[in-house]
Amino acid sequence: MSEAIHEPESILEPDLPIIDPHHHLWDLRALLPMFPEPRHRFIETLMGAAHYTFDQLRTDLETGHRIVGTVFMECSAFYRAGASEAMKVVGEVEFVNGVAAQSASGLYGELRACAAIIGHADLLLGDGAAPVLERLQAAAPDRFRGIRHQAAWDADPEVLGPPFHAPPGLYLDSSFREGFAHLGKLGMTFDAWLLEPQLPDVIHLARAFPDQPICLDHCGTPLGMASYTGKLEENFGRWSANIRELARCGNVTVKLGGLAMHNCGMPLDGPSAGYGSEALADMWRPYVETCIDAFGPGRAMFESNYPVDRWGASYPVLWNAFKRITAGASADEKHALYAGTAARFYGIEHILPA
Numbered sequence: 001m002s003e004a005i006h007e008p009e010s011i012l013e014p015d016l017p018i019i020d021p022h023h024h025l026w027d028l029r030a031l032l033p034m035f036p037e038p039r040h041r042f043i044e045t046l047m048g049a050a051h052y053t054f055d056q057l058r059t060d061l062e063t064g065h066r067i068v069g070t071v072f073m074e075c076s077a078f079y080r081a082g083a084s085e086a087m088k089v090v091g092e093v094e095f096v097n098g099v100a101a102q103s104a105s106g107l108y109g110e111l112r113a114c115a116a117i118i119g120h121a122d123l124l125l126g127d128g129a130a131p132v133l134e135r136l137q138a139a140a141p142d143r144f145r146g147i148r149h150q151a152a153w154d155a156d157p158e159v160l161g162p163p164f165h166a167p168p169g170l171y172l173d174s175s176f177r178e179g180f181a182h183l184g185k186l187g188m189t190f191d192a193w194l195l196e197p198q199l200p201d202v203i204h205l206a207r208a209f210p211d212q213p214i215c216l217d218h219c220g221t222p223l224g225m226a227s228y229t230g231k232l233e234e235n236f237g238r239w240s241a242n243i244r245e246l247a248r249c250g251n252v253t254v255k256l257g258g259l260a261m262h263n264c265g266m267p268l269d270g271p272s273a274g275y276g277s278e279a280l281a282d283m284w285r286p287y288v289e290t291c292i293d294a295f296g297p298g299r300a301m302f303e304s305n306y307p308v309d310r311w312g313a314s315y316p317v318l319w320n321a322f323k324r325i326t327a328g329a330s331a332d333e334k335h336a337l338y339a340g341t342a343a344r345f346y347g348i349e350h351i352l353p354a
Contacts, residue, residue, distance in 0.1 A: 011064035012323040021342035022303035026077035060315035069112040069351040074120040097140035116346035123179030146189030158226035193217040199242035206249035218258025224265020247294035257303035260312030277320035297336035
């Protein structure tokens with residue numbers, strides 16, 4: 001592995017248009033109740049920022065890469081106070097739609113932040129999820145595209161920590177699938193987040209709903225920490241086989257990123273190590289290239305997963321690492337991987353440069 005570096009890097013391919021299809025906005029004052037002590041400080045380090053506002057997002061986006069638009073991904077932030085447990089999620093979409101309107105004003109150049117919004121609804125409500133989905137859509141009719149209901153679970157509690165409460169086998173649950181069926185009726189997308197050992201669950205879900213657009217987040221989240229420390233190479237074959245099987249489902253797209261998360265252990269030692277893009281590209285290349293080979297550029301999109309991936313990479317270094325991995329790709333392949341696939345999947349082709 002290359003030695004860590006701390007010097008600023010020159011931006012590679014600065015004119016390449018990018019849609020960042022996966023970032024968050026939050027204020028940890030809203031989220032900290034989910035993280036019981038003594039984990040507050042750890043969670044702030046893991047997530048990269050106690051507050052991540054539109055101004056902070058813009059600071060990252062304006063570090064040299066040509067980010068023309070973004071997709072907001074739900075993160076349990078700014079839920080509506082006083083609303084029912086089912087409907088409180090509408091507050092997050094209302095908040096983000098306001099941020100999107102700021103960006104759409106043109107005051108910040110060509111950037112169209114939060115051009116698409118992915119919210120959350122509890123699909124375990126079964127048919128009761130339908131009115132929640134309708135309210136989410138009404139909260140941002142021009143930008144709301146779908147939901148994420150994360151299913152990340154592992155028998156080792158140290159892999160995820162206390163904020164993640166998904167039961168094992170969530171995507172196989174009959175009540176979940178009853179709620180899931182309403183996404184297709186409303187023309188919504190679904191983002192799936194689960195961990196590498198759970199990939200068979202999303203394969204089963206995709207086969208059961210072959211017409212439902214599904215995006216697998218974070219390359220399927222290979223694990224390299226807690227009880228998985230040192231086991232990335234050992235488990236690579238299992239991960240690769242499941243990724244290739246999932247790619248046979250034509251309704252599934254994959255996000256290339258999330259590998260700088262603490263969970264993945266790439267790097268294991270986090271932000272203080274200061275790895276450069278060459279070292280990160282070496283770590284991530286087997287996962288990214290396997291996904292591109294399996295899904296093709298037309299069903300794969302690079303993502304920042306910011307600020308969570310700040311654990312392992314600064315924003316400009318992260319995109320430099322991706323660009324090193326795709327240095328040999330054609331112009332058409334790069335267009336798809338960095339902007340075109342995201343624009344099509346999330347219905348925001350209108351923000352692509354002419």
